[in-house]
Amino acid sequence: MSEVKFSKEHEWVTVAEDIATIGITKHATDQLGDIVFAELPDKGSNVEKDKTAGVVESTKAASDVYTPISGEVVDINQSIVDDPSKINSDPEGSAWFFKLKIKDKSEIDTLMNREEYEKFAKESSN
Amino acid sequence: MNVKKTTLFNLHKKHGAKFVNFAGYEMPIQYKDGIIAEHNMTRKKSGIFDVSHMGQLFIKGKDDLTENLQKILPTDLKKLSINQSKYSFLMKENGGIYDDLIITKIEDGYMIILNAACKENDLSIIKSKLDSKFELILRDDLSLVAIQGPESKDILEKIIQGVKKIKFMNGNKFNFESEDIYITRSGYTGEDGFEISIKNNSVNKLVEKMIEFGSNLIGLGARDTLRLEAGLCLYGHDINEETSPIEANLKWAISKNRINEEFTGAKEIKRQFNEGVKKLRVGIKPDSRVIARESTKIFDEKNNQIGKITSGTFGPSVNGPIAMGYVSNLFSKSNTKVFLEVRGKKISASICDLPFYKKNYVKGEIDVRS
Numbered sequence: 024m025s026e027v028k029f030s031k032e033h034e035w036v037t038v039a040e041d042i043a044t045i046g047i048t049k050h051a052t053d054q055l056g057d058i059v060f061a062e063l064p065d066k067g068s069n070v071e072k073d074k075t076a077g078v079v080e081s082t083k084a085a086s087d088v089y090t091p092i093s094g095e096v097v098d099i100n101q102s103i104v105d106d107p108s109k110i111n112s113d114p115e116g117s118a119w120f121f122k123l124k125i126k127d128k129s130e131i132d133t134l135m136n137r138e139e140y141e142k143f144a145k146e147s148s149n
Numbered sequence: 150m151n152v153k154k155t156t157l158f159n160l161h162k163k164h165g166a167k168f169v170n171f172a173g174y175e176m177p178i179q180y181k182d183g184i185i186a187e188h189n190m191t192r193k194k195s196g197i198f199d200v201s202h203m204g205q206l207f208i209k210g211k212d213d214l215t216e217n218l219q220k221i222l223p224t225d226l227k228k229l230s231i232n233q234s235k236y237s238f239l240m241k242e243n244g245g246i247y248d249d250l251i252i253t254k255i256e257d258g259y260m261i262i263l264n265a266a267c268k269e270n271d272l273s274i275i276k277s278k279l280d281s282k283f284e285l286i287l288r289d290d291l292s293l294v295a296i297q298g299p300e301s302k303d304i305l306e307k308i309i310q311g312v313k314k315i316k317f318m319n320g321n322k323f324n325f326e327s328e329d330i331y332i333t334r335s336g337y338t339g340e341d342g343f344e345i346s347i348k349n350n351s352v353n354k355l356v357e358k359m360i361e362f363g364s365n366l367i368g369l370g371a372r373d374t375l376r377l378e379a380g381l382c383l384y385g386h387d388i389n390e391e392t393s394p395i396e397a398n399l400k401w402a403i404s405k406n407r408i409n410e411e412f413t414g415a416k417e418i419k420r421q422f423n424e425g426v427k428k429l430r431v432g433i434k435p436d437s438r439v440i441a442r443e444s445t446k447i448f449d450e451k452n453n454q455i456g457k458i459t460s461g462t463f464g465p466s467v468n469g470p471i472a473m474g475y476v477s478n479l480f481s482k483s484n485t486k487v488f489l490e491v492r493g494k495k496i497s498a499s500i501c502d503l504p505f506y507k508k509n510y511v512k513g514e515i516d517v518r519s
Contacts, residue, residue, distance in 0.1 A: 055185050056179060056184055056370070057183045057185040057186075059185075059438075059463035060438050060439065060440055060463065060470070062439075078492065080372055080440050080463070081184075082184045082185065082370060082373075082462055082463050082465075083178075083184070083370060084442075085440065085442065085492075089455050104438075107438075108185075142373070
């Protein structure tokens with residue numbers, strides 16, 4: 024598996040061959056607070072880079088989840104829909120959101136590595 | 150405008166509070182453990198709420214003050230015994246609500262607890278309607294702290310002996326660190342609890358004691374989920390100048406024997422009492438886990454808009470989404486099926502009875518003999 028990459032909208036991506044796994048970062052969940060609702064894209068649908076692909080809601084507010092790369096949704100993580108609190112407890116592990124069949128691998132190069140993302144997250148929360 | 154801070158600000162900070170600007174005050178929205186943990190802590194054990202941003206208005210006077218105040222408020226103040234509290238409203242002539250409040254009869258007059266965002270306006274309204282001989286003081290030398298939840302009575306009793314004897318919606322004077330304090334048995338969570346009015350210079354000590362004896366600081370985030378589960382209105386959202394107490398389903402707070410008497414808004418309230426109203430505040434429960442927030446439009450089965458949501462969140466004790474709002478009275482019966490427009494989709498929901506979470510108020514240990 025490739026190194027994990029990050030978007031400015033606080034999503035993470037890992038790539039294995041032509042399949043990308045996408046979720047939201049620990050930094051995002053810390054900002055959101057307790058997540059109580061998650062909505063995921065439909066399996067088989069096509070999602071486009073930087074467009075809405077889902078929703079998470081905390082007790083306070085709703086936030087869109089964007090997809091950092093384009094592709095066809097080949098799998099979704101139903102367990103986070105059934106128990107959204109999993110997103111808070113393991114955001115960058117078992118609480119992934121959806122898997123894509125990657126449309127354009129070059130989109131991955133536009134994303135940040137961990138070091139860049141951590142710097143970005145720190146600056147954007149100040 | 151300068152953002153104000155309550156006396157407990159540094160204590161909140163020390164306990165890891167995240168702050169939010171609320172009615173011009175920098176208030177804790179949550180602490181380290183988060184809203185759901187704080188909510189559950191209050192329901193199961195005990196929680197402390199800093200509500201010092203709220204207005205504490207004291208009006209001094211005797212019997213003629215009662216007469217005067219009855220011309221402003223729809224509450225039967227003559228029936229109030231000393232240290233007894235009532236929920237009431239400051240209304241417009243057309244029945245709209247300027248503010249909702251708790252009024253308590255005290256030895257030398259009345260104490261009124263007002264919403265933070267409304268308190269200055271309330272003061273000027275009351276001042277303009279009262280005889281100028283009555284002294285009105287909005288006290289900013291006092292803090293207000295609530296302690297709520299089933300273990301609160303035992304925690305507070307350890308600090309201030311005798312509080313367990315206070316009956317619900319009653320109060321009394323007590324002493325803490327040789328300062329006079331005033332405690333009422335009331336709150337905004339649907340749980341048994343107390344509200345303590347105390348000098349700013351003693352409030353840190355009191356709250357630290359409460360924490361030492363096992364209570365926990367709770368932010369405005371959990372305060373909102375707790376009060377919504379309890380079916381209680383948030384001023385500026387569920388009630389405002391465009392809604393009357395009758396429309397808000399708060400008829401019970403208007404004293405029956407005052408319906409034919411004179412008070413601000415009386416004519417309209419009487420009319421609404423007799424003729425009914427076109428819209429009513431109701432509880433709304435989405436059938437799925439989707440949360441419908443404030444301003445969400447409500448539709449009937451034929452796709453006609455019948456109302457709007459005024460508060461909506463996730464209820465941790467209910468373990469699902471909950472909301473309140475106004476619907477046309479034809480649709481206000483429990484179990485009526487409605488549709489909510491969330492992110493462009495219509496989701497199904499039902500009108501339901503309030504509260505979402507059953508109240509746990511305690512009448513006090515000394516029984517009602519009076």
